[in-house]
Amino acid sequence: MELVIEKKNFKVLIKGLNMIFTALLIVLSCLLLFFGALIVFASLISENFVLNLIEGGKFSASFNFSGFELFLAEPAIKKFHYDKGIIVLLLFIVLIYISIIFYIIILVKKFLNSIMQGEIFTLSNSKRIEKVAYCFVSLSFVINTIQTYLIYALSQLFTLEQFMESANWIKSVSYHFFGVNWSMFLCGLIIWTIGRIFRYGSFLQEEFDATL
Amino acid sequence: MAIIIRLDRMLAERKMQLSVLAEKVDLSIVNLSNLKTGKVKAVRFSTLNAICKVLNCQPGDILEYVEDDDEDDENV
Numbered sequence: 197m198e199l200v201i202e203k204k205n206f207k208v209l210i211k212g213l214n215m216i217f218t219a220l221l222i223v224l225s226c227l228l229l230f231f232g233a234l235i236v237f238a239s240l241i242s243e244n245f246v247l248n249l250i251e252g253g254k255f256s257a258s259f260n261f262s263g264f265e266l267f268l269a270e271p272a273i274k275k276f277h278y279d280k281g282i283i284v285l286l287l288f289i290v291l292i293y294i295s296i297i298f299y300i301i302i303l304v305k306k307f308l309n310s311i312m313q314g315e316i317f318t319l320s321n322s323k324r325i326e327k328v329a330y331c332f333v334s335l336s337f338v339i340n341t342i343q344t345y346l347i348y349a350l351s352q353l354f355t356l357e358q359f360m361e362s363a364n365w366i367k368s369v370s371y372h373f374f375g376v377n378w379s380m381f382l383c384g385l386i387i388w389t390i391g392r393i394f395r396y397g398s399f400l401q402e403e404f405d406a407t408l
Numbered sequence: 409m410a411i412i413i414r415l416d417r418m419l420a421e422r423k424m425q426l427s428v429l430a431e432k433v434d435l436s437i438v439n440l441s442n443l444k445t446g447k448v449k450a451v452r453f454s455t456l457n458a459i460c461k462v463l464n465c466q467p468g469d470i471l472e473y474v475e476d477d478d479e480d481d482e483n484v
């Protein structure tokens with residue numbers, strides 16, 4: 197009886213996860229399309245158009261870094277300097293980042309679909325898990341660069357460096373583009389190990405299936 | 409493989425069809441067919457016990473060892 201309940205709970209869990217990842221997939225697809233359209237739009241519009249838009253309207257801007265939020269005053273917003281190159285590169289980098297996350301979500305969804313069909317320990321599942329691990333390891337090398345470039349781009353667009361350097365208590369500003377996110381790297385290694393465990397599991401499953 | 413399955417010989421001697429054996433042993437016809445054609449990698453004792461019981465025979469009547477040519481070359 198307990199086994200039946202556990203099996204039911206497991207099926208419900210997998211179904212629930214499948215629904216969550218389907219929703220994530222839809223959201224990320226919309227985001228990809230949005231950023232793709234934004235890149236095209238940003239590369240076509242002129243810098244004067246954006247500057248006129250900012251001068252004519254009332255905007256507010258804030259930056260949020262891991263819980264620390266910085267609200268920009270109006271003079272800082274008015275000093276917004278639209279650089280097409282920086283904006284397009286920034287959007288392109290964000291698009292690549294979202295694409296990697298999208299690929300991870302697709303792999304996880306395929307894995308969940310396979311489990312729902314009763315195929316758990318298969319070679320294809322182990323390969324999917326290993327691919328997720330490779331994505332995590334790749335992200336661990338680029339995520340610092342992406343985040344730093346985001347801050348760099350925003351500080352260039354709002355000319356924040358000048359404001360900061362004019363303050364007596366700030367000596368200088370520097371950007372560290374290259375670094376490894378060790379937590380993500382370790383996650384990648386752990387997921388890769390799980391993928392190898394599934395590979396061995398698929399071998400055992402084959403042996404079991406071939407035993408009468 | 410060096411182990412040959414002589415299930416078809418036993419079924420002919422007992423004048424039994426594969427489907428009847430499958431039903432009595434509680435296995436699928438596909439699995440028994442795989443056994444007959446030597447596609448399985450291993451057989452559980454419980455399965456061998458059920459087959460021998462139904463066919464009223466010894467395991468040696470169903471399983472036969474034949475030396476592989478590869479093994480012969482290794483010995484030489």
